[in-house]
Amino acid sequence: MPMISIRNINKWYGAHFQALKDCTTSVEAGEVVVVCGPSGSGKSTLIKTINALEPIQGGEIVVDGVEVTSPKTNLPKLRARVGMVFQHFELFPHLRITDNLCLGQQKVLGRSREEAMAKAMSLLERVGLKDHAEKYPGQLSGGQQQRVAIARALVMDPVCMLFDEPTSALDPEMINEVLDVMVELAKEGMTMMVVTHEMGFARKVAHRVIFMDSGEIVEDALKEEFFAHPRSERARLFLSKILQH
Amino acid sequence: MSVFSDFDFNIIARSLPYLFREGMTFTLTLTAIATIGGVLLGTLIAMARLSSLPVLPAIAASYVNVMRALPLVLVIFLFYFLMPYIGQWILHTDRPITVGALSSTIITFTLFEAAYFSEIMRAGIQSIPRGQVAAGYAIGLTYSQMMRYVVLPQAFRNMLPVIFTQMIVLFQDTSLVYVLSITDFLGAASKVGQRDGRLTEMYVFAAVVYFIISLTASTLVKRLQARIAIAR
Numbered sequence: 399m400p401m402i403s404i405r406n407i408n409k410w411y412g413a414h415f416q417a418l419k420d421c422t423t424s425v426e427a428g429e430v431v432v433v434c435g436p437s438g439s440g441k442s443t444l445i446k447t448i449n450a451l452e453p454i455q456g457g458e459i460v461v462d463g464v465e466v467t468s469p470k471t472n473l474p475k476l477r478a479r480v481g482m483v484f485q486h487f488e489l490f491p492h493l494r495i496t497d498n499l500c501l502g503q504q505k506v507l508g509r510s511r512e513e514a515m516a517k518a519m520s521l522l523e524r525v526g527l528k529d530h531a532e533k534y535p536g537q538l539s540g541g542q543q544q545r546v547a548i549a550r551a552l553v554m555d556p557v558c559m560l561f562d563e564p565t566s567a568l569d570p571e572m573i574n575e576v577l578d579v580m581v582e583l584a585k586e587g588m589t590m591m592v593v594t595h596e597m598g599f600a601r602k603v604a605h606r607v608i609f610m611d612s613g614e615i616v617e618d619a620l621k622e623e624f625f626a627h628p629r630s631e632r633a634r635l636f637l638s639k640i641l642q643h
Numbered sequence: 644m645s646v647f648s649d650f651d652f653n654i655i656a657r658s659l660p661y662l663f664r665e666g667m668t669f670t671l672t673l674t675a676i677a678t679i680g681g682v683l684l685g686t687l688i689a690m691a692r693l694s695s696l697p698v699l700p701a702i703a704a705s706y707v708n709v710m711r712a713l714p715l716v717l718v719i720f721l722f723y724f725l726m727p728y729i730g731q732w733i734l735h736t737d738r739p740i741t742v743g744a745l746s747s748t749i750i751t752f753t754l755f756e757a758a759y760f761s762e763i764m765r766a767g768i769q770s771i772p773r774g775q776v777a778a779g780y781a782i783g784l785t786y787s788q789m790m791r792y793v794v795l796p797q798a799f800r801n802m803l804p805v806i807f808t809q810m811i812v813l814f815q816d817t818s819l820v821y822v823l824s825i826t827d828f829l830g831a832a833s834k835v836g837q838r839d840g841r842l843t844e845m846y847v848f849a850a851v852v853y854f855i856i857s858l859t860a861s862t863l864v865k866r867l868q869a870r871i872a873i874a875r
C-alpha cells in the first residue's frame with residue numbers, strides 16, 4: 399500500500415475556478431517525488447490537499463491508511479503525522495525556536511516539556527542550529543529559519559514530509575544549506591513530496607517527477623525518464639526554460 | 644491681582660485622601676475590569692464574527708452595531724433599570740433582582756467596551772497572515788489551540804497600542820458613572836465641591852489630574868508603539 403495515494407481528485411476555488419482536475423498519483427513509503435510546473439498550475443493546492451489544509455470536492459486521498467477525505471477522520475491527528483514545510487517558513491514569530499519546536503509535541507502529542515525539549519534539541523543539532531535555540535525566528539536568516547521549520551515538522555515524528563517550494567523565498571547563498579538537510583532526509587528514507595524548481599535536487603534524490611500544468615498532472619514519470627525524454631510539449635518547454643538558469 | 648485670588652486651594656489638599664483613596668481607586672478599578680473583561684469578551688465576539696458558522700457572525704455583528712450606535716450614558720441608564728428584570732428572567736426569580744449601582748456599571752462598561760475591543764481584535768486577527776494559520780493546523784493543532792497559541796497572542800501583541808489607547812478613552816468615560824451617583828474620581832471631586840461650595844476649584848483640579856494621567860499614558864503608548872515597530 400502506498401504511503402500517499404491520490405485518486406481522481408477535483409478541487410474548485412469558489413464555484414467557477416477548478417484548481418485541480420482529476421489528479422491521480424501515489425507516493426510509496428521511502429519514495430521522494432518532486433512536483434514541478436509553471437506558477438499557478440496547482441502544485442501548492444495539490445500538496446495542501448494531502449493534509450486537508452485545502453478541502454477537495456471530488457476524489458479520494460489516503461495517507462498511511464487514513465482516509466483524509468472521510469468526514470470521520472480526525473484531521474488534527476492526521477496532520478500531526480504529516481510534516482509540512484512552507485515557502486515562507488511560517489515559524490511562529492512570537493515564540494522562541496525551542497517553543498516553536500515544542501508546541502506541537504506538547505499540545506498535540508501530549509509529550510512532557512522535558513521530552514519535547516530533548517527532542518527539539520536533538521533535531522536542532524541535526525539541522526546545525528543548536529546554538530540558536532533560545533532566539534526568536536526574526537533573529538535568524540532565511541536559511542536558518544527554513545531549517546528550523548524542517549525541524550519543527552520532524553519533531554512530530556512524521557510518516558511523510560510535504561515541502562512547498564522550500565527554497566524559493568531564499569537568497570541564493572542560503573539555498574544549499576536547506577537543500578543539504580533535505581537531501582540527508584531523503585537518504586535516510588523519509589517519504590517526501592517536494593514542490594520545487596531545484597532540478598539539481600530532483601536529479602540527486604528524487605525517484606519520480608510530477609509535472610503539472612493548469613491543474614492537471616501532465617506527466618508522472620521516473621526521474622531519469624522525465625529528464626531524458628519528457629513526453630509532453632509543455633514539460634519540454636518548462637524544462638528548457640528552467641534549465642537555462 | 645490674580646483671577647485665582649479668591650480660590651481656596653487648601654480644600655484640594657484636605658480632600659486628597661478622599662479623592663484618591665475612594666474616587667481614583669474606583670475609577671482605576673472600573674477601567675481595569677472593563678478593559679480586561681472587554682478584551683476577553685471582545686475577542687470572543689471577534690472570533691464569532693470571523694467564524695464560518697451560520698448565524699453566529701450576524702449575531703455578533705448586530706451586537707457590535709447596536710452597542711456602537713447608542714450613547715454610553717444611555718446604556719448606563721438602560722442597563723441600570725433593565726438589569727434587575729434581565730436578572731429575573733435569567734435566574735427565573737419571582738421578583739426583579741437587586742443589582743447595585745457598582746455591579747451594574749461594571750457589567751455595563753464591560754459589555755459596552757467589548758463592542759469596541761471586538762473591532763480592535765478583529766483587525767488584529769485579520770492582520771495575521773493565512774500562512775500562520777496553515778502552519779498551526781499543519782502541526783496538528785485544533786481550531787481553538789491554533790487560535791490560542793498562534794493567532795491570538797500575535798493579534799493581541801500587534802494591537803496592544805490600540806488596546807491601550809482605547810483604555811485611555813475608557814478611563815475618561817468612566818466619569819459618566821456620576822449619573823448613578825457613584826463616587827468615582829470626578830464624582831468624589833464633585834461631592835467635595837458641592838459640600839464646601841468650591842466646585843470650580845475641584846473641577847479645575849480634576850481636569851488637571853485627568854489630563855496628566857491621560858497624557859502620560861498616551862506618551863507611554865507611543866513609546867510602546869515604537870518598540871513594537873522595531874521588534875517587527
Ligand SMILES: Nc1ncnc2c1ncn2[C@@H]1O[C@H](COP(=O)(O)OP(=O)(O)O)[C@@H](O)[C@H]1O
Pocket residue numbers: 411412415417435436437438439440441442443444
Ligand atoms: N485561496 C485561493 N482562492 C482562490 N484561488 C486560489 C487560491 N489559492 C490558489 N488559487 C488559484 O489556484 C491556482 C493554483 O494555485 P497554486 O496551487 O498556488 O499554484 P502553484 O503553487 O502551482 O503556483 C492559481 O490560479 C491560483 O490563483
Ligand SMILES: [Mg+2]
Pocket residue numbers: 441442443562563
Ligand atoms: Mg505554490
